[in-house]
Amino acid sequence: MSVDPLRASARAIAAAVNARETGATEIAEALLPYVERSDRALGAYLTRTPELLCDYAARVDARVAAGERLALAGVPLAVKDNMCLAGTRTTAGSKILENFVAPYTATAVQRLLDAGALPIGKTNLDEFAMGSSCENSALATTRNPYDVDRVPGGSSGGSAAAVGGFAATIATGSDTGGSIREPAAFCNIVGFKPTYGRISRYGLIAFASSLDQIGPFARSVADAALAYDLMAGKDPLDATSVDRPVEPTVDALRDDLRGVRIGVVREFGLDKLEPPVRAVYERAYADLRGLGAELVDVELPTADYGLATYYLIAPAECSSNLARFDGVRYGLRVDGADVGEMYERTRAAGFGAEVKRRILIGTYALSSGYYDAYYVKAQKARTRIAEDFARAFERCELIVSPAASSPAFGFDAKSDPVAMYLMDYYTIPASLAGLPALSVPCGSAVPSDGARPMPLGLQMMAPLFAERALLGCAHAYEQATKHADKLTPLTMQPEATTSLRAPSGNVA
Numbered sequence: 296m297s298v299d300p301l302r303a304s305a306r307a308i309a310a311a312v313n314a315r316e317t318g319a320t321e322i323a324e325a326l327l328p329y330v331e332r333s334d335r336a337l338g339a340y341l342t343r344t345p346e347l348l349c350d351y352a353a354r355v356d357a358r359v360a361a362g363e364r365l366a367l368a369g370v371p372l373a374v375k376d377n378m379c380l381a382g383t384r385t386t387a388g389s390k391i392l393e394n395f396v397a398p399y400t401a402t403a404v405q406r407l408l409d410a411g412a413l414p415i416g417k418t419n420l421d422e423f424a425m426g427s428s429c430e431n432s433a434l435a436t437t438r439n440p441y442d443v444d445r446v447p448g449g450s451s452g453g454s455a456a457a458v459g460g461f462a463a464t465i466a467t468g469s470d471t472g473g474s475i476r477e478p479a480a481f482c483n484i485v486g487f488k489p490t491y492g493r494i495s496r497y498g499l500i501a502f503a504s505s506l507d508q509i510g511p512f513a514r515s516v517a518d519a520a521l522a523y524d525l526m527a528g529k530d531p532l533d534a535t536s537v538d539r540p541v542e543p544t545v546d547a548l549r550d551d552l553r554g555v556r557i558g559v560v561r562e563f564g565l566d567k568l569e570p571p572v573r574a575v576y577e578r579a580y581a582d583l584r585g586l587g588a589e590l591v592d593v594e595l596p597t598a599d600y601g602l603a604t605y606y607l608i609a610p611a612e613c614s615s616n617l618a619r620f621d622g623v624r625y626g627l628r629v630d631g632a633d634v635g636e637m638y639e640r641t642r643a644a645g646f647g648a649e650v651k652r653r654i655l656i657g658t659y660a661l662s663s664g665y666y667d668a669y670y671v672k673a674q675k676a677r678t679r680i681a682e683d684f685a686r687a688f689e690r691c692e693l694i695v696s697p698a699a700s701s702p703a704f705g706f707d708a709k710s711d712p713v714a715m716y717l718m719d720y721y722t723i724p725a726s727l728a729g730l731p732a733l734s735v736p737c738g739s740a741v742p743s744d745g746a747r748p749m750p751l752g753l754q755m756m757a758p759l760f761a762e763r764a765l766l767g768c769a770h771a772y773e774q775a776t777k778h779a780d781k782l783t784p785l786t787m788q789p790e791a792t793t794s795l796r797a798p799s800g801n802v803a
């Protein structure tokens with residue numbers, strides 16, 4: 296085969312398939328045994344779809360034979376399990392949807408499939424995408440490909456573990472407050488959340504609709520840009536998708552940062568970090584300077600209110616969005632003496648603890664008497680945060696920060712929900728402002744309670760719709776530093792399958 300189906304970039308795979316040097320079918324067949332083997336250790340997938348994979352591969356081969364050129368010809372794709380894929384189980388990581396089969400396909404996923412991507416399966420997530428570690432999944436345990444005793448990050452942990460563990464070339468994620476960027480950082484890959492509204496949410500199971508945004512995971516900025524360009528754009532099926540031409544980002548990738556002003560947020564001072572982690576970010580900032588960027592101090596005085604604001608708005612919206620899971624229309628039903636008791640029993644049995652906590656907080660914040668004190672106040676704070684960013688972007692084209700305050704932590708290390716919420720400190724402000732933001736690998740540090748170096752991610756944020764500048768500059772940093780190549784996932788190391796113990800927690 297002219298390309299390595301596990302290690303090759305999406306671009307290289309598509310080029311080989313389009314040139315008919317390799318068939319999509321060959322890629323699918325080469326991939327399947329590795330995915331099966333590695334997933335025994337990682338648990339990235341909730342559902343694997345080998346028949347669909349082979350069907351799509353045959354279709355791609357036929358289309359290429361008929362003379363079509365496809366941007367993602369034969370590229371293995373993993374889909375976060377809160378996005379519908381027609382005919383496959385779509386669970387959102389919840390017992391309430393454990394047996395729900397999607398009757399249609401999400402627009403973002405459909406666009407990737409139309410471009411020739413091959414669906415490997417549906418990946419694990421925190422229940423309804425609520426969490427920062429993937430531990431809130433009701434259905435399976437996903438492990439970090441760089442240390443199986445640590446979490447992959449969340450909520451899109453399955454997608455990040457699949458791409459980080461080379462069991463997919465690209466994947467879809469959804470990011471409400473950091474769920475693409477944080478697991479990307481933990482799994483040594485690129486994770487990109489575009490501007491709110493850039494990619495259709497049709498077919499994405501809603502968590503907090505004013506924040507939810509689909510985006511790609513990949514092992515390089517160039518592959519993330521390729522997937523983004525295909526997914527972005529107006530969709531008549533999602534009224535909040537933005538009707539504005541998509542300027543391709545793949546031709547904006549650059550090799551230096553000359554003339555670029557990059558903001559460093561004063562309130563995000565690196566002194567809050569453990570020394571080895573802090574050293575990685577100091578080095579990253581120096582490398583940006585070395586590439587020609589000018590680093591300027593910027594202020595986001597309201598950034599520290601981001602967490603409190605988000606943890607009112609997101610639960611408020613989720614309490615409303617999740618009202619539809621009532622035992623009547625979708626998924627699980629637990630019968631009761633009357634319809635009221637049926638609702639109660641269904642929701643009591645179907646939702647996990649974190650989802651219930653958020654429904655309670657959200658319902659409380661929206662209730663009459665408290666609405667103005669909590670929800671309206673949070674909306675005002677959200678506006679202030681967006682205004683702070685707009686002011687900061689008068690002084691710079693990009694803003695950088697850590698993607699997370701630490702590398703991946705161990706299972707159960709953050710059993711206190713508030714400790715888990717604090718993980719989103721750096722990612723939430725951009726979500727509240729709707730800004731495009733990504734995480735790109737920037738080095739590694741050995742955690743104080745660990746033995747192996749674990750990856751870290753550099754977050755880059757840009758003004759609304761400045762995807763080209765964002766991905767362009769991230770590419771320059773990535774190409775100059777090549778941090779992702781310095782670590783090898785355990786599943787790709789010799790003897791991997793014998794030395795890795797199978798995850799005991801998997802029930803799916």
Ligand code: GLN
Nearest residue numbers: 424425426471472473474
């Ligand atoms: N960790 C955040 C939360 O739990 C963000 C999740 C997300 O982006 N989906 O809500």
